Amino acid sequence: MRILQGTPASGGTAAGAACILPVRKKPAMQKQYAADPAQELVRLQKARACAKQEIEEIYRSACRRIGSRDSLIFQIHIIMLEDEGFQQAILDSIVQNRWTAEYAVWYNGNKLYRTFAEMEDEYMRARSEDMLDICHRLLKCLNRGCCMIPAVEDYLTEPAVLCLAHALPSEVVQSNQGRILGLVEQYGSSTSHSTLLARSMGLPAVTALGAAFRELQPGGELIVDGNEGRVYVDPSPEVRALFQKRIGDKTEP
Numbered sequence: 001m002r003i004l005q006g007t008p009a010s011g012g013t014a015a016g017a018a019c020i021l022p023v024r025k026k027p028a029m030q031k032q033y034a035a036d037p038a039q040e041l042v043r044l045q046k047a048r049a050c051a052k053q054e055i056e057e058i059y060r061s062a063c064r065r066i067g068s069r070d071s072l073i074f075q076i077h078i079i080m081l082e083d084e085g086f087q088q089a090i091l092d093s094i095v096q097n098r099w100t101a102e103y104a105v106w107y108n109g110n111k112l113y114r115t116f117a118e119m120e121d122e123y124m125r126a127r128s129e130d131m132l133d134i135c136h137r138l139l140k141c142l143n144r145g146c147c148m149i150p151a152v153e154d155y156l157t158e159p160a161v162l163c164l165a166h167a168l169p170s171e172v173v174q175s176n177q178g179r180i181l182g183l184v185e186q187y188g189s190s191t192s193h194s195t196l197l198a199r200s201m202g203l204p205a206v207t208a209l210g211a212a213f214r215e216l217q218p219g220g221e222l223i224v225d226g227n228e229g230r231v232y233v234d235p236s237p238e239v240r241a242l243f244q245k246r247i248g249d250k251t252e253p
Contacts, residue, residue: 011138058170081134096241109132184222206226
């Protein structure tokens, strides 16, 4: 048995097999030039409307699932999507640089992602994942095959502990809740919108495992202690029995 120490993000205990998503980096894209910038502006306008509609649908679904208060995260996503500075930067990239809409979104979204990720304030630093979420959605609306992150549901085919480098807010709230037993992140923080959603959904979560995350193996047995920020890998029979009793006590009527 090994005990990995991270940061407690959402209380409670979960036990199950590890479902480990591959390392998912920000979309990488080569510089692309447009034959007709005017057409790219039309494509961008349609993609922005598509992204807004999808986020609004996620918001309504989240309201039914966890209530309107915690679902406001996705209203913030709409505000970030429609931010005048962000949109103007994309427009300028298309008109002045003659870039494709995809590359203009990627370049400016990536720039903002780095700006948030390098901030000293932890709360503002955690907003980088929101920017990544929005950037991916815009790219998906522009081109359904464009540099998208693999969907959680493609990997989470049965109940398991979801283990990944970063969790995005939209994928946490959209995932089949019955299949996510707990959440383990290599990075992340207790102030991220993903972990806030995990708390609202009652999912035990541990973040910021760092290099210890590499000790996790697909299908390996895990116990997630969201109260203490610990992940037990291949727990001993005694530890398994202790935590199973806690989980059982919690589920009893």
